[in-house]
Amino acid sequence: DTALCWFRRDLRMEDHAALYSACRQAKRVIGVFIFDSVILDPLPDRQDRRVEFIWRSVEALKREWQAHGSDLLIRIGDARDEIVAIATEYRATAVFASRDYEPAAVARDQAVAQRLQALGACLVTVKDQVIFDTDEVLTKDGRPYSVFTPYRNAWLAKLSPFYVQPYPIQRHVDRLVKLAPAPMPSLLQVGFGESDLTRLNIVAGEEGASQRLADFLARMDRYRAERDYPARKAPSYLSVHLRFGTVSVRKLAALAWQQGSDGAQCWLDELIWREFYQMILHHHPHVVGRAFKSEYAGLVYPGLPEHFEAWKQGGTGYPLVDAAMRQLNFSGYMHNRLRMVAASFLVKDLLVDWRLGEQYFAEKLIDFDLASNNGGWQWAASTGCDAQPYFRIFNPVSQSQKFDEVGRFIRRYVPELAALPDKLIHSPWLATSAQLAQANIVLGRDYPWPVVDHAVQRPKALALYGRG
Ligand code: FAD
Numbered sequence: 331d332t333a334l335c336w337f338r339r340d341l342r343m344e345d346h347a348a349l350y351s352a353c354r355q356a357k358r359v360i361g362v363f364i365f366d367s368v369i370l371d372p373l374p375d376r377q378d379r380r381v382e383f384i385w386r387s388v389e390a391l392k393r394e395w396q397a398h399g400s401d402l403l404i405r406i407g408d409a410r411d412e413i414v415a416i417a418t419e420y421r422a423t424a425v426f427a428s429r430d431y432e433p434a435a436v437a438r439d440q441a442v443a444q445r446l447q448a449l450g451a452c453l454v455t456v457k458d459q460v461i462f463d464t465d466e467v468l469t470k471d472g473r474p475y476s477v478f479t480p481y482r483n484a485w486l487a488k489l490s491p492f493y494v495q496p497y498p499i500q501r502h503v504d505r506l507v508k509l510a511p512a513p514m515p516s517l518l519q520v521g522f523g524e525s526d527l528t529r530l531n532i533v534a535g536e537e538g539a540s541q542r543l544a545d546f547l548a549r550m551d552r553y554r555a556e557r558d559y560p561a562r563k564a565p566s567y568l569s570v571h572l573r574f575g576t577v578s579v580r581k582l583a584a585l586a587w588q589q590g591s592d593g594a595q596c597w598l599d600e601l602i603w604r605e606f607y608q609m610i611l612h613h614h615p616h617v618v619g620r621a622f623k624s625e626y627a628g629l630v631y632p633g634l635p636e637h638f639e640a641w642k643q644g645g646t647g648y649p650l651v652d653a654a655m656r657q658l659n660f661s662g663y664m665h666n667r668l669r670m671v672a673a674s675f676l677v678k679d680l681l682v683d684w685r686l687g688e689q690y691f692a693e694k695l696i697d698f699d700l701a702s703n704n705g706g707w708q709w710a711a712s713t714g715c716d717a718q719p720y721f722r723i724f725n726p727v728s729q730s731q732k733f734d735e736v737g738r739f740i741r742r743y744v745p746e747l748a749a750l751p752d753k754l755i756h757s758p759w760l761a762t763s764a765q766l767a768q769a770n771i772v773l774g775r776d777y778p779w780p781v782v783d784h785a786v787q788r789p790k791a792l793a794l795y796g797r798g
Pocket residue numbers: 557565566567568569570572573600601603604605607664665666667669670673691695697698699700702703704705706707710
């Protein structure tokens with residue numbers, strides 16, 4: 331009997347639950363990846379970094395299958411049609427895949443399952459991208475958590491070596507069907523051109539993930555102390571690899587758990603946040619496009635389109651916010667503290683609808699993940715499950731003074747302010763004309779005046795939410 335292993339956001343060979351299950355249950359296993367036109371066709375940017383990242387990761391994966399004397403079949407088209415066509419062609423009785431919790435993926439998988447069933451085959455989805463599935467960490471009365479801390483405590487209490495045990499496929503590679511190697515379709519054939527991944531030093535595939543992991547392990551114990559300072563190389567930068575499954579979350583959780591330092595524990599909490607938001611998305615799919623908290627679902631944000639535009643361009647006049655947005659635009663990445671600051675500023679200072687910001691991040695972030703992005707935005711907008719209360723509003727200047735004290739991060743991305751003294755770099759509008767002249771800055775020419783005044787906007791945000 332033959333089974334397919336359908337790769338999606340699990341682009342690796344190591345510790346692969348679906349591949350392992352396929353090898354355990356079928357004598358012959360064929361690997362498949364589909365460039366899904368349903369997802370790719372609407373993408374506006376034809377040099378999309380994510381597509382190139384996927385393409386490079388798939389290319390590496392295909393090489394691995396070929397090294398085992400097999401091959402990874404690649405198709406371009408509507409995934410629902412293509413997977414059913416391959417199953418028919420190879421007379422597969424089962425298709426194994428890692429479970430995906432995004433509503434569109436769930437609908438796609440349901441459609442595929444139905445069509446396979448009509449052919450006498452089945453779709454088997456297995457847990458892979460989380461340690462605990464959506465029904466494995468529940469409250470005492472069997473309900474999903476909607477507050478992080480008790481969820482985290484229950485998650486940690488349940489953790490045991492069993493749940494982070496790897497799925498070793500090495501013992502089963504003889505199950506991979508011998509196939510003549512077929513060429514990898516070019517990125518152009520997929521409909522895209524090269525982006526700037528190489529310039530950004532982003533290495534795709536398992537190789538890229540292990541480089542970043544090795545680099546991070548050396549500083550993991552300092553994570554708690556340093557992670558909030560964007561100028562420091564403190565976080566792991568593994569988010570894109572977690573997004574596309576070029577690293578196993580079991581492996582990461584096991585490493586952090588075993589290492590056990592204060593920093594490692596703090597990092598493990600972040601992996602738990604990731605699962606928390608995946609679980610929220612699964613149990614409350616209405617969060618896509620709507621406030622989690624119904625009392626805020628009807629809020630009408632009065633923010634101006636030109637303010638949204640200034641925010642996107644990194645031209646709000648608030649240096650830390652602008653540096654953050656320029657980091658995003660330049661690299662497709664933004665530091666976590668800055669995601670919170672930039673999101674809060676858009677919603678609570680510019681009074682722009684959080685969904686617009688969420689959408690902009692979704693277009694730009696190379697690690698864009700529906701569950702985490704939505705969770706992060708709803709947290710900052712105070713509309714989410716376990717969100718920042720609406721009356722706690724980040725002050726963009728004190729955030730800057732606290733987390734980029736000497737302006738190292740600001741100077742990197744807003745070089746026009748570089749010559750300002752550290753104290754003034756957080757709020758250049760407070761500089762005297764002599765200080766500005768000395769730094770060779772004319773506000774309004776070299777760098778914008780602030781588009782709004784935080785002190786004026788804050789009560790407006792409070793009134794907006796207070797009415798909610
Ligand atoms: P590390 O600090 O090394 O953390 C390790 C991993 O834990 C991350 O790779 C990520 O998978 C997970 N993680 C860390 N923080 C969070 C968090 N707050 N919520 C959920 N998971 C977390 N993360 C995404 O992966 N994709 C997104 O689209 C995304 N959008 C966000 C939007 C907003 C407004 C906010 C506030 C946060 C968002 N995050 C998102 C969470 C977080 O900012 C990133 O995961 C993190 O900055 C990625 O960098 P890293 O891999 O170096 O993280």
